[in-house]
């Protein structure tokens with residue numbers, strides 16, 4: 590099992606290889622955490638294109654090439670091509686960075702969690718790589734719980750009585 594940590598991504602360089610559905614989902618999750626995200630991909634999902642035009646992410650319109658991950662604090666391989674994702678793994682495996690390869694959990698040095706959050710509460714969820722649908726539904730449930738039961742309010746009352 591993997592141990593959860595909460596890392597500071599503020600202004601850190603995050604490199605995402607591939608600009609499709611999985612890249613979009615992960616970038617949407619990452620955006621509130623303040624990293625500087627650059628996507629390297631010949632194509633870009635239209636919602637990512639919007640983020641690019643709004644200056645929320647950078648985009649290098651090209652295919653991945655060895656060396657692109659240099660100085661990445663976090664690198665996410667999100668292409669639909671096993672060979673490309675494996676090349677990203679090979680480039681990053683000796684680097685001191687957070688590495689996630691979306692089609693091969695054995696090549697990740699961290700798993701991308703499902704995240705439920707409200708205000709200052711952030712909950713990271715994993716099913717330890719065993720059941721992606723379970724991770725998704727538990728994430729939805731916890732998000733619902735945070736929305737409906739006003740935990741922040743309850744919590745902020747502690748210590749005041």
Ligand SMILES: C[C@@]1(CC(=O)O)C2=NC(=C\c3[nH]c(c(CCC(=O)O)c3CC(=O)O)Cc3[nH]c(c(CC(=O)O)c3CCC(=O)O)/C=C3\N/C(=C\2)[C@@H](CCC(=O)O)[C@]3(C)CC(=O)O)/[C@H]1CCC(=O)O
Nearest residue numbers: 691692693694700701703715716717718719720721724725
């Ligand atoms: C939590 C979440 C975060 C996120 O991705 O945002 C996440 N996967 C989610 C969903 C999801 N993933 C997949 C499907 C389609 C399943 C199907 O139908 O078969 C769906 C369902 C969907 O998309 O609805 C396919 C899949 N996933 C992985 C592989 C490769 C492998 O297992 O080796 C393959 C096969 C790819 C292929 O076919 O090549 C690997 C990983 N996925 C992880 C995270 C890591 C820890 C997982 C865990 O905790 O168990 C891990 C181990 C590594 C990593 O990638 O970090 C997110 C739900 C959160 C949310 O939605 O809120």
Ligand SMILES: NC(=O)c1ccc[n+]([C@@H]2O[C@H](COP(=O)([O-])OP(=O)(O)OC[C@H]3O[C@@H](n4cnc5c(N)ncnc54)[C@H](O)[C@@H]3O)[C@@H](O)[C@H]2O)c1
Nearest residue numbers: 607608609610611629630631632652653668669673691692
């Ligand atoms: N880990 C997960 O949670 C999860 C969930 C579902 C699927 N997957 C895996 O993720 C992969 C990607 O899925 P998707 O739906 O995002 O695919 P997609 O087709 O929407 O996106 C693929 C992206 O990769 C880019 N790309 C292709 N070749 C490239 C190259 N040489 N260099 C740079 N970018 C390149 C394409 O331009 C495109 O933007 C799937 O093939 C599957 O293996 C992972």
